Amino acid sequence: MQSELASIILFHRKHSGLTQQELSELAGVGKNMVYELENGKKSVRLDNLLKVMQVLNIELDFQSPLRETFLKEYSDAKC
């Protein structure tokens, strides 16, 4: 616990009814990684975090003063 990220993960996992081990297997990461994530470890790998969040149906996005400008240019760049 202690960090907001940890609380978010724990909260969503509890709501999903999964155990740490089940979540880790679905996400394809080690059981210890899920445990550490829920206990405030920040030095986890981003790709592993994203795998866990995907299973829990959580998605990340960003906020910044440049957000709107970025999104406009970014969607243009893709077309």
Place this chain on the structure above:
Amino acid sequence: MQSELASIILFHRKHSGLTQQELSELAGVGKNMVYELENGKKSVRLDNLLKVMQVLNIELDFQSPLRETFLKEYSDAKC
């Protein structure tokens, strides 16, 4: 490039006028880490990513169907 995260970082760094090296020094990470981040590497450490984003004034948040429920309970838990 190639990933959205990479584009976000690059976009914000360019707007800040910083070089990769300056950004890396301000963030307290290696220059190669910034380079790799901007080139789509996903296996970076979360804490390092957050340091870089902090310098660029970008913040992360999450979206999920449980978001509102979580935020309500989370803010209660802190008081």
Place this chain on the structure above:
DNA sequence: CTCATATACCCTTTAAAGAGGGTAAATATA
């Protein structure tokens, strides 16, 4: 076109994340 700067990548070393196995303690369930 020149010269300076930034970026793209190479290499090596080191620290630590991650995986998986184990077990005591905590928690839930019958």
Place this chain on the structure above:
DNA sequence: TATATTTACCCTCTTTAAAGGGTATATGAG
């Protein structure tokens, strides 16, 4: 209360992210 399950940590081994240095190429300013 007894029992099953889950969580909290321990340990070891392997893998790899990260740092820092180096250099060729690309980019930009004068």
